[in-house]
Amino acid sequence: MPFTPFHLGPALAIGLPLRRYIHVPTFIIANIIVDIEPFITLVFNLNYPLHGYLHTLIGAFAIGLVLSYLMYVSEEILSPLWRRSLLESELCYNLRAFAIAGVSGAILHVLMDSPLYSDIKPLYPIPINPLYNPGLTIIIYDACIFLGILGLLYYFYLVVRETLRYGLMLLGLFYITGSLYMFNTYIHGLRDISLTLCVKAPMILGLMNLTASILIFIKKNIKVSFPVVLLCCLIAIAWLSYVCWKVALTGAITPLLITLAVSLGIAQALTALFTYRRGCKARNAVQIYENSE
Numbered sequence: 447m448p449f450t451p452f453h454l455g456p457a458l459a460i461g462l463p464l465r466r467y468i469h470v471p472t473f474i475i476a477n478i479i480v481d482i483e484p485f486i487t488l489v490f491n492l493n494y495p496l497h498g499y500l501h502t503l504i505g506a507f508a509i510g511l512v513l514s515y516l517m518y519v520s521e522e523i524l525s526p527l528w529r530r531s532l533l534e535s536e537l538c539y540n541l542r543a544f545a546i547a548g549v550s551g552a553i554l555h556v557l558m559d560s561p562l563y564s565d566i567k568p569l570y571p572i573p574i575n576p577l578y579n580p581g582l583t584i585i586i587y588d589a590c591i592f593l594g595i596l597g598l599l600y601y602f603y604l605v606v607r608e609t610l611r612y613g614l615m616l617l618g619l620f621y622i623t624g625s626l627y628m629f630n631t632y633i634h635g636l637r638d639i640s641l642t643l644c645v646k647a648p649m650i651l652g653l654m655n656l657t658a659s660i661l662i663f664i665k666k667n668i669k670v671s672f673p674v675v676l677l678c679c680l681i682a683i684a685w686l687s688y689v690c691w692k693v694a695l696t697g698a699i700t701p702l703l704i705t706l707a708v709s710l711g712i713a714q715a716l717t718a719l720f721t722y723r724r725g726c727k728a729r730n731a732v733q734i735y736e737n738s739e
Contacts (some may be wrong), residue, residue, distance in 0.1 A: 450485075452590035453477040453555055456599025458552075461547070462533075462604070470533045470548040471524070472517040478553025480559075491739050497563055502570035506552035513549030514541075532604045554662040558586060591702055599709045604711075606720050612645070614659035614675070614717055621652030647685045654678045662721075675721045 457477035461470040484496040499505040518523075518541050528534040560568045561575035567573055606613025625648040657676055658671040686707045693699045 450478055450481045452587060452594075453481075453558065455590040455592070455597060456554060456558065456719030457551065458601060459593035461551075462597060462600050465533065466535050466537060468550075469514075469517060469521075469539045469544045470547070471528050472514055472544050473547035474533075474549040475517070475546045475553050476513055479509065479513060480506060480552050480555040495565055497559065497566040499570070501556055501559060501566045501568070502561075503556060503568050504570060507510055507548070508550055510549035510552035511545060512548075513552070514544040517548070518544040523610045532608060550586050558590075561586060569702065571666060575640075588702060592705055595705050595709050599609075599713060606716050610717070610724055611659045611662040611722050613720070614655045614662070616715055617657060617717060618652040618655030618687075621648040621655065625652060626651040647681070651682055651685070654681075658717075658721070672718075672721045675718050679714045679718045683711050686711055699727055 447473050449470070454474065454477070457474040459629040461468065461473040464470070464473075480500050483498055485497055486492065488493050500509055513548065518539075521539070521544075525534065528657045533672075556566070556568055557577070560575060561579045564578050566575050567657060568575060568577060581692075601615065602613060605616060623644075654674055658674040658678070661671040661674070690699060690707050692702065
């Protein structure tokens with residue numbers, strides 16, 4: 447593989463922007479389901495290759511078609527879940543949209559795995575792997591992480607555009623989870639950056655975003671929540687800039703770290719932008735109501 451979760455990166459980054467044209471849940475599942483083959487082999491200790499028939503273009507095409515049909519016939523049941531998760535648009539998808547998603551997702555999985563493993567035979571029945579190139583391993587893993595960050599950022603954009611309070615809540619929980627993770631890393635020996643900056647700053651940002659979310663949810667008060675969100679944005683940008691600067695001094699800064707920092711800054715800026723736009727809409731609605739009186 448890249449280990450199965452890594453396949454979610456390309457699935458999100460490629461699938462979500464195309465959700466008006468393909469069925470994204472099918473595309474995401476297709477990127478993962480191919481690894482049912484090594485999973486079953488390992489769990490049941492079978493005398494079978496880890497990357498067998500499903501890790502061929504023919505096998506990927508076949509399982510992609512089967513998956514797309516199963517997703518198509520279950521669409522009526524699962525559609526409310528997909529739409530609430532913002533993985534579907536309001537369009538009605540035909541079988542073609544499911545088939546393209548299923549086949550392309552499974553084939554993408556095989557193409558990403560082929561440079562990593564010599565036992566994969568993508569052109570089966572031809573018993574060779576012309577794509578095998580272990581020198582690309584780090585590049586492929588980094589690409590999966592990079593695309594995963596971009597995919598999550600795009601998904602966050604969809605969430606905050608659709609429901610602002612859930613976007614703020616999601617961002618707040620992300621900050622708090624990251625803060626707890628960094629604290630765990632700190633107590634296990636990573637002490638090259640200030641504990642205050644690594645832990646307390648994102649914890650405070652998380653609590654502030656959750657507070658703004660609660661204000662919108664309970665009081666519907668944009669006037670109060672907007673300054674909180676704007677302050678979060680300024681603190682986040684300052685904190686991320688400082689942390690990147692400190693890491694750069696150690697020579698450990700990487701394109702992925704920069705991507706993550708920039709994505710967090712953009713996510714926080716998006717919350718400020720949509721909070722402001724919602725406040726403007728609320729103010730205009732009040733003015734229209736008052737003029738009608």
